[in-house]
Amino acid sequence: MKYDFTTMLNRHGWDSIAVDMKENELWGIPKGETLPGFEQIPMWIADMNFATVNTVTEAIIHRASHPSFGYFIPSDDYYQAIIRWQKEGNGVTNLLPEHIGYENGVLGGITSAMRVLCSDGDPVLLHSPTYNGFTAQLERNGYKIVLSPLKLDENNVWRMDFEDMERKIKEHHIHTALFCSPHNPTGRVWERREISQAMEIFRNNDVYVIADEIWSDLTLFGQAHTPAQSVSEDARNRTVAFYAPSKTFNLAGLVGSYHIIYNKYLRERIRRYEALSHYNDMNVLSMHALIGAYQAEGRIWLSQLKTVLEKNITYAFHFIRENFEGVRLSMPQGTYMILLDCSGWCQKHGKSIEELQQAGIRVGVIWREGSMYHVPYGIRMNLALPHEKVVEAFSRLKQYVF
Ligand SMILES: Cc1ncc(COP(=O)(O)O)c(C=O)c1O
Numbered sequence: 001m002k003y004d005f006t007t008m009l010n011r012h013g014w015d016s017i018a019v020d021m022k023e024n025e026l027w028g029i030p031k032g033e034t035l036p037g038f039e040q041i042p043m044w045i046a047d048m049n050f051a052t053v054n055t056v057t058e059a060i061i062h063r064a065s066h067p068s069f070g071y072f073i074p075s076d077d078y079y080q081a082i083i084r085w086q087k088e089g090n091g092v093t094n095l096l097p098e099h100i101g102y103e104n105g106v107l108g109g110i111t112s113a114m115r116v117l118c119s120d121g122d123p124v125l126l127h128s129p130t131y132n133g134f135t136a137q138l139e140r141n142g143y144k145i146v147l148s149p150l151k152l153d154e155n156n157v158w159r160m161d162f163e164d165m166e167r168k169i170k171e172h173h174i175h176t177a178l179f180c181s182p183h184n185p186t187g188r189v190w191e192r193r194e195i196s197q198a199m200e201i202f203r204n205n206d207v208y209v210i211a212d213e214i215w216s217d218l219t220l221f222g223q224a225h226t227p228a229q230s231v232s233e234d235a236r237n238r239t240v241a242f243y244a245p246s247k248t249f250n251l252a253g254l255v256g257s258y259h260i261i262y263n264k265y266l267r268e269r270i271r272r273y274e275a276l277s278h279y280n281d282m283n284v285l286s287m288h289a290l291i292g293a294y295q296a297e298g299r300i301w302l303s304q305l306k307t308v309l310e311k312n313i314t315y316a317f318h319f320i321r322e323n324f325e326g327v328r329l330s331m332p333q334g335t336y337m338i339l340l341d342c343s344g345w346c347q348k349h350g351k352s353i354e355e356l357q358q359a360g361i362r363v364g365v366i367w368r369e370g371s372m373y374h375v376p377y378g379i380r381m382n383l384a385l386p387h388e389k390v391v392e393a394f395s396r397l398k399q400y401v402f
Pocket residue numbers: 046104105106107108131133180184212214244246252257
């Protein structure tokens with residue numbers, strides 16, 4: 001393997017909340033003491049314990065070597081890098097620079113879109129399990145969360161419940177849906193026909209769609225991402241989509257997400273809203289990081305990363321099934337998260353999910369319990385670590401926790 005996915009980066013002191021967990025109300029830091037002698041293994045927040053691709057650091061260093069950092073507007077290279085990346089990765093062929101706009105974080109973009117699409121206090125349709133960032137942003141901005149639970153089918157695959165979605169849309173007079181694709185925290189990669197069916201429901205009920213496709217590069221086991229905007233002409237116009245190189249290349253700290261909005265009316269309204277605060281402006285180093293990432297070498301790095309993630313997920317899946325009685329999980333098709341349903345284990349052992357989480361933290365497995373994802377007996381684990389660390393974490397869980 002050309003790139004190093006086996007060394008555990010020492011991130012202490014290098015601006016990493018994953019390992020230097022200082023209390024902060026925004027981040028839902030797992031609380032609890034780790035016993036002396038157990039090194040902490042960060043398996044909670046969604047960033048990776050791998051070095052990013054060298055073309056990112058080279059691009060930043062190259063730009064930083066010129067000692068002028070004045071005002072700027074995004075370069076043509078920036079737009080072309082995104083257009084190329086979306087074409088090669090997602091088969092998007094008709095993307096123009098005017099459809100693309102910088103976002104100060106996908107969550108920031110989603111919030112702006114909501115401000116334009118919703119009236120104050122409006123209900124918004126989401127699936128549960130739910131990414132905690134969605135819940136937090138909706139609550140902070142005073143919107144009403146209406147959850148349509150995903151369901152496991154007979155093959156243990158998470159599915160949308162289309163009837164439930166439509167019923168709730170009608171019952172609550174919903175006109176905005178927040179659609180996560182691929183889905184965090186289940187790791188489901190939606191098939192084209194599933195997205196089409198959801199879009200049909202949205203069309204029939206005048207629901208605008210905010211598609212969070214931040215995980216779209218991290219589809220695994222041969223799955224392909226289908227952009228929500230690609231399933232029909234109507235979907236293209238009713239959907240605002242958000243992307244970023246941050247999950248793919250571990251760049252969250254640089255902040256550099258973007259939207260794709262084909263519908264001119266929505267695009268202009270959202271951009272106008274974003275201009276009000278004057279805060280939605282790009283950092284020049286973040287622009288160069290994206291350009292460094294979205295090129296041929298980034299693609300090769302990504303394909304090697306995926307091999308590592310597939311190995312970790314496969315290992316964890318089988319280990320859990322063979323060793324942790326009462327814990328269930330569905331095999332993720334994308335992301336680097338796994339979502340455990342520990343209800344059977346908790347019932348059998350008379351333990352709460354918080355006690356289970358604490359038992360893991362005591363032996364250095366820093367994981368997150370599921371209430372923040374609307375999964376009462378859930379635990380979410382991040383597997384973007386060197387394989388050896390994943391093996392170590394599961395062996396501690398077997399020996400001391402389950
Ligand atoms: C589905 C989803 N959307 C958005 C984000 C956050 O994106 P950003 O840092 O660009 O706001 C995350 C981070 O984990 C995520 O999982």
